Amino acid sequence: MSQIQSLFGRLASVLLGSPNGRQERIAGLSMVLPAFIFFLLFIGIPITQTVLLGFQKWNAIAPAEWVGIDNYVHMLDDNVFARALFVTFILTAALTIILTVVPQIIAVLFNMGWGAFGTIGRTMMFMPSVISWVVTGALWRLILDPNLGSLNRLLQGIGLAALQQNWLGDRNVVLWSISAVAIWQQFGLYVIIFFAGIQTIDGDLYEAAAIDGANGFQRYLNVTVPMLRPVTLMVVTLNLLNGIKLFDVIYVMTQGGPVNASQTLGTYVYRVAFANPGLPDFGYGSALSTIILILCILALFFQIWMTRRAKY
Amino acid sequence: MSSKSKSKRPGKNQLSRRDFLRLGVGGAAAVAASAASPVFSAPMLRQGNGNPAVVRFWSWYTDQEDQFPKVVADFEALNPNIKVDLQIIAEVEGAYLPALLAAAAANDLPEIYAPHVYSVEFGKQGLGANLIEALGADFMEDFFPSASSMFIVGDAQYAVGWMAQTMGFYYDPAFFEQAGIDGEPETWDDMIVASNQIKERIPGNLGMMQEANNGFSVNDLWFPMITGFSDDPDTLKRLDEGQEDWTTQPVVDALTLYRKTLDEGLWPATQTGMSQVDCLNALYVGQGAAFYSGSWNPGRIYKDAPPELLERLRVMKTPAVVEGGRHWTGNSAGAAFSVANNSANKEAALEFMRYLYSPEVYSWVMSDSVSLPATRSAAEEVTDPIIKTMASWLPDGCRHWLTGPAGQIVADTIMSFTVGDITDPVEAAQIMHEGASELDYS
Numbered sequence: 085m086s087q088i089q090s091l092f093g094r095l096a097s098v099l100l101g102s103p104n105g106r107q108e109r110i111a112g113l114s115m116v117l118p119a120f121i122f123f124l125l126f127i128g129i130p131i132t133q134t135v136l137l138g139f140q141k142w143n144a145i146a147p148a149e150w151v152g153i154d155n156y157v158h159m160l161d162d163n164v165f166a167r168a169l170f171v172t173f174i175l176t177a178a179l180t181i182i183l184t185v186v187p188q189i190i191a192v193l194f195n196m197g198w199g200a201f202g203t204i205g206r207t208m209m210f211m212p213s214v215i216s217w218v219v220t221g222a223l224w225r226l227i228l229d230p231n232l233g234s235l236n237r238l239l240q241g242i243g244l245a246a247l248q249q250n251w252l253g254d255r256n257v258v259l260w261s262i263s264a265v266a267i268w269q270q271f272g273l274y275v276i277i278f279f280a281g282i283q284t285i286d287g288d289l290y291e292a293a294a295i296d297g298a299n300g301f302q303r304y305l306n307v308t309v310p311m312l313r314p315v316t317l318m319v320v321t322l323n324l325l326n327g328i329k330l331f332d333v334i335y336v337m338t339q340g341g342p343v344n345a346s347q348t349l350g351t352y353v354y355r356v357a358f359a360n361p362g363l364p365d366f367g368y369g370s371a372l373s374t375i376i377l378i379l380c381i382l383a384l385f386f387q388i389w390m391t392r393r394a395k396y
Numbered sequence: 397m398s399s400k401s402k403s404k405r406p407g408k409n410q411l412s413r414r415d416f417l418r419l420g421v422g423g424a425a426a427v428a429a430s431a432a433s434p435v436f437s438a439p440m441l442r443q444g445n446g447n448p449a450v451v452r453f454w455s456w457y458t459d460q461e462d463q464f465p466k467v468v469a470d471f472e473a474l475n476p477n478i479k480v481d482l483q484i485i486a487e488v489e490g491a492y493l494p495a496l497l498a499a500a501a502a503n504d505l506p507e508i509y510a511p512h513v514y515s516v517e518f519g520k521q522g523l524g525a526n527l528i529e530a531l532g533a534d535f536m537e538d539f540f541p542s543a544s545s546m547f548i549v550g551d552a553q554y555a556v557g558w559m560a561q562t563m564g565f566y567y568d569p570a571f572f573e574q575a576g577i578d579g580e581p582e583t584w585d586d587m588i589v590a591s592n593q594i595k596e597r598i599p600g601n602l603g604m605m606q607e608a609n610n611g612f613s614v615n616d617l618w619f620p621m622i623t624g625f626s627d628d629p630d631t632l633k634r635l636d637e638g639q640e641d642w643t644t645q646p647v648v649d650a651l652t653l654y655r656k657t658l659d660e661g662l663w664p665a666t667q668t669g670m671s672q673v674d675c676l677n678a679l680y681v682g683q684g685a686a687f688y689s690g691s692w693n694p695g696r697i698y699k700d701a702p703p704e705l706l707e708r709l710r711v712m713k714t715p716a717v718v719e720g721g722r723h724w725t726g727n728s729a730g731a732a733f734s735v736a737n738n739s740a741n742k743e744a745a746l747e748f749m750r751y752l753y754s755p756e757v758y759s760w761v762m763s764d765s766v767s768l769p770a771t772r773s774a775a776e777e778v779t780d781p782i783i784k785t786m787a788s789w790l791p792d793g794c795r796h797w798l799t800g801p802a803g804q805i806v807a808d809t810i811m812s813f814t815v816g817d818i819t820d821p822v823e824a825a826q827i828m829h830e831g832a833s834e835l836d837y838s
Contacts, residue, residue: 144501145521164808229674230666231602231683253609253669255815335490341610342668343811358494361612361803363517 131377138371143363155371165372167344168352171259172379175348176327178263183274183323184316191278192304206279209272217269221336224265228252228337252338255345262334262346269333270326274319281315282308317390324383328376349376448479449744452506454499456485456492457731459559459695463761471751478744505736507745511555513799515547515734519554525737526552530746535753542793543729543770545633556753557729557770559762560691562786563616563796564725565604565712566679567686568705574598575685580712584621584653587715588662594685595661602684605675608667611807614814616726616796617688621650623724623794624717632795636802638837642828651813651821653717658814668815680705686712690726691768691786698766711782713789725789726796729770805831 138155142148159165194206212220227234228251236248251261285308293303309316331350334340340347340355347355349372357369453468461484468480483506485492493512499505500514505523518524528536528551536544536553543557575594581587591603607613623629626646634640635647657663664670664684676693678684680701698706713723733752735745751757759777762769768783769775775787798806806828813824 143517144497145518145523225671228669229677230669231664231674231678232681250666250669253666339610341811343808343815343817355804358497359490361513361798361807362801363514364497 134370135374135377137367138374139367140370141365141367144366145363148367151367155368158368159371159375164344164347164352168340168347168349169375171346172328172330172348172350174259175263175266175330176324179266179270179327179330180320180323182263182267183270184319187271187274187319188278188309188312188316191275191282192308194275194279195282206272206276209275211272212269213271213273215269217332218336220265220269221333224261224268224333225252225337228261253342255342258338258342258346262337265333265337266330270323274323277319278312278315281312285311314391317387320390321383321387324386325380328379328383349379448477449741450479450481451508451741451745451748452481452483453508453748454483454485454492454496454506455510455558455731455733457510457558458484458486459692459731459767460761460765463765467752467757467761470757471748474751475744475747478741478747480748503738505739507736507739507741508733508748509736510558511547511732511734513797513803515555515732516549516799518734519547519552520549523737524554525735525742525746526554527556527735527749528553530735530742531556531749535750538755538771538773540727540729540770540772540775540790540793542629542727542790542795545629546636546728546795546799547732555732555734556749557732559729559731560727560768560770560787560790560793561730561796562691562725562727562768562789562793563620563688564691564714564786564789565686565688566693566697566782567710567712568679568682568708569710570708571598571601571682571685581715583719583721584657584662584715584717588657588660591662591685592660598685600683602664602666602678604662604686604688605670605678605684606663606667606688607670607672607675608663608814609669609671611809611811611814612797612803613672614810615798615807616690618650618654618810619796620714620724620726620794621653621717622646624721625649625653627722627724629724629794632798635832636795636798636800638800638802638832638835642802642806642832643822643825647828648821648825649717651824654810655813655819655821658816668811676700688714691783692731694780694782695766709782711785713792723789723792724794725792727790727793728795728797730797732770800837801835802828802832805835 137148139150139152140148141151141154190209215223230236230248230250230253233251235251239245239247249257249261252258289307289311290303293307298306329350330348331354334346334348334351335354338346339359340351353369353372353376356372357364357366453464457464464482464484468482471480472478485495492510496505496509496512496514499509500518500523503523505518511518511524515524519526536556539557540560543560544553547553547555547557571594572590575590575597577590577593581590587604594601595603606617619632622631622635623646631640631644631646635642635644670678672689675684675687675689676697679687682705697709701709714725716723733749735742735749739745752761753771755771755773758769758771759774761767762774763777763779766780766783768786769778775790778784778787797803809818809824809827809831812818812827813821818824818827
């Protein structure tokens, strides 16, 4: 009995520290508890169940059957999974690079007071990012309609009919179209984030650099870029996570087609779990979801690693 | 009492920090307990002591969203001991299927549900009721065979058709006339000639259109060709159930004919980027002459098309594969209703089904919503000219989609065939066969 009491005592001291100030710590933990329980119920448990389901075969009706790593082995033979992984990487890489580099440059130009259109320009650029992905997809679906869409009509109107494309129906074009739509949607948000980051840079640094004879480009390269590193890391991480999870805009625009040309891991999980003729394969869908989870965790580790590296 | 002591000691209506913490912990525990409790996930409406039996009635059929509430109200007035909880889950495209699967996974299917592609699978697992047994064989006699065949396994039938889904061409006769085409093309070969003639004589016109941005829609087109070559409406059923190889001659012949329509310019070059909405819009603005699609369209066409087009608009049968051949037309009653087998309120659900499908109620719903009925008696009552024409094709109905496990492999292969990754019909049939033969049909 005394051993149990001692164990509880030690546990309490580990969790709550010394008796001094223990009440405050209890209060703090109590405040956190509802959020913790919420997280556990609606995020922690579903994620755990998904990971476990990835080792099972389950069609939503018959009892689940434990199949070990079969679902993961199946991925090695699955051409659609290989295509979805490839498309996910390509889109993530392209969006991360473009949506990190270009908005930073535009934000610097805006900060330089580039024209009197700074505020209007920023507002116009930011507006698409308040539109949901689903609405964005539906809107661009109409614009990119190969026969009646305004893009092809515009190209024809200005004498560039040769550039008209089957934007969403051609395997060689569809990823470019989706990338352009994703960039249009997200671009303004990252310009604003970078612009806000630039405002925090000490003006003395630019002054000192100018005294040392640095020109505008050198000041950008040696002052702005290093000082924006934390912001840049955050933008890179957001872009990586958004790219890996990309689903809704593609689902609305192409549903992964034509012939899986725009199939991402997100759309493939949906297809396997919910849009498959016959009964669904929740086990395989969960295994695919686990892969997405692992990729997201790797992206976060990358951010943590880069943040530490940036500090020292 | 000093102000200091006042601040430390709460009054009658004040909350001490200790009480606040107790409440916080207690509240969180209560939330956790209620969330974990089975009561939390139980349906909101159930038959209770003295309460009416609740029949949950789920579909995504917005076509009848104006008619269902009246039917339900009339039924409840006649049956005060039954409450029908109508849910049309269609606010978000694709939301219905996950909702239905979640209900099935919890072994808590709604009493009446639109089974989507799961009628047979749910039935085989004991979740869906055998309606021949539950409603009687007489109940089924009025349905067109093609509106029921996909729900039948052996002696059991796990759904009854709600809306028939006949496929055909919606067309603007003005373009046919302008292009010098007399009458409606008889065969697919005639259709190829007609389409090219329209495109040639009316610059910018897309000719005949189909929704070819996904394999399932392409199946709607080429599956009836399989029946056309076999002249047996059960061919697709056997293929679907793994009882016949996909390398069978009618499949190869159908793929060869479909290849011909692709290569010889029946369809627009942009067809793989065209959705149903894109095709309809092109028809409305006069950029397309005809659109191959299903009988679910008239309701929306009447709402959206320009009045002058509505005056001219016609529908024509699916062409025959050979001259003088039968015009087999896709009809699978993709819209149907099933009854949950394990519900405590199954009898109440069956009562509502009998009411819903009673000739006067069913005919009124179908006519009022400009929908194509699945029964002979309701088809006779149809007055809308387009629906009436399509209803006349129902005796030639054949399947145009699969309910078995091969659906995805066939849809993927036909899309590869459509975009030209595979051009040889025999090779395409072989790929379908290899994919389908690895599947579990039990």
